Amino acid sequence: MTEGNFVDYVKIYVASGKGGKGSSHLHREKFIEKGGPDGGDGGRGGHVIIRGNESLWTLHHLRFQRHIKAGHGGDGGSSRSTGADGEDRYIDVPLGTVVKDKETGAFLFEITENGEEKILAKGGKGGLGNWHFRSSTNQTPRYAQPGIPGEELDIILELKVLADVGLVGFPNAGKSTLLSVLTSAKPKIGDYPFTTLKPNLGIVEYRDFKSFVIADIPGIIEGAAEGKGLGHYFLRHIERNSTLLFLIPADADDIKKEYDILLDELRRYNPEMLDKDRLIAISKCDMLDDELKAELKTQLDKDFNGLPYIFISSVAQQGLTELKDKLWQMLN
Template identity: 65%
Template structure:
């Protein structure tokens, strides 16, 4: 079953606060009967802000927020008293969150750092009080600006997982098994296609207390970029990975052809994915002897660094980690 707690897409109405109105006021004191205009400015309307948090890895907490509404700014007062700004609403989101305009599809920005804050929907400006409009020819202006209206817009947030390594392969290629062996992650594992229906992240310990992050992406099938199988829903998670580890099982009928299909699907989805560093792991290598490995090596792409591994027997797992670490830091 899919993990119901992994939510990587939300859509909601974002409404910022209206700015407060400027005040029309005249200074009136016991000994200053004609003190002139002293109306203060209105406060700014509240902003809707996104803030990056490493404590989150899903958009689940925003799933049921259909409307996010910020407070308006307070009106200005006499004695040049400015109104208070409307309270901002800060929505914490996981790193890798992309904010889009729901109507146009335009990407506004991405949140990629802990504590990073970006204004999603800006509050309306407060109006100027009448004190701002006094001139040599107009000593007692009796007008002020109204506050600027807030904005109302539909927003889409999409999550692209931030990981050093993305596992790319057909369903049942052994991606989840590898992640369960090299990290503390516990993805669902079974001998049928599409066991993994949501991405899984694992922190992989390495030598000298170092580590890197690996993402198990649900399996790709031929035609995924055109919407077949799980379609493009999870292909976007690969965009944030610095290394792509292609995984093809040793019992595949044609390793070279399978690799080419995977390459074509990534190219169809986003040609820039092919600019990333690529590695190849031949999984389930415990099914082969040394002679078969040597034969298979002849069929592999010449310019692609590869390793034969078995998650079941731990064969060459350390060599795989070395290869990944070298690629990440090259």
């Protein structure tokens, strides 16, 4: 999937179909001059239905479909025949898609299971034919009901990636490299900030055929919650993760300060983020000798005050098994 194909936010106008008119037909047949009313009902208008599809990972297929309309119901006919129902329109979305009302910003519902269906706009009810209005005092009613109009709605579809572990770190912290080593994902890797412009997902194979999903979120910078950099576009993808893995390089000027900035950005975006389990991975530890590592450990024990941390190196493949073990233990 190329960078441009990852679409996680679209606005769409949807309209359900209107119901068909009831018929005001009177029965006519050879030798039956004045038959009674036999007008059928109108068919219902088509619904617009959102459906979960686990084979989709992005909203790219909806990028250029800005108007989605269902079919109108058919009109009722003679001999009490009912009009055809309008054609339903299905909108397939990836799991983890949130649907909001564009006008009010109100949360409508969320799709989390494959095949899950939710009616977004209900089709209008078909009108009743004149057959329903006959009575002892009015044996030939010449009127029928019109169909009820459909519903119109402007909606926002927002995808929040479903992953167990979210990788959090500044640009250039080595998140893509770690993902490529832990999983078979092939993210774009470069030695410059903002190499990653979309969340990358990878499945970590664990022992005994177990696995979990890890998401590399594009780099957060100070002020991301206010909309600086790219972080604010992608912070919503971290909301789903049950565990957050903070990646801070060993050569950072101040590891504790970097961690505090990242944590503060998450808190400002959504305070509930701080309720998640956290693990700190000090990356690029192949640059440290034993003496420096011991010195750093003493400092980190003091700074992090019992918060779990681990030394790893993606390039030298150090500490990765311990990292998987620790993450699996936290997830379960």
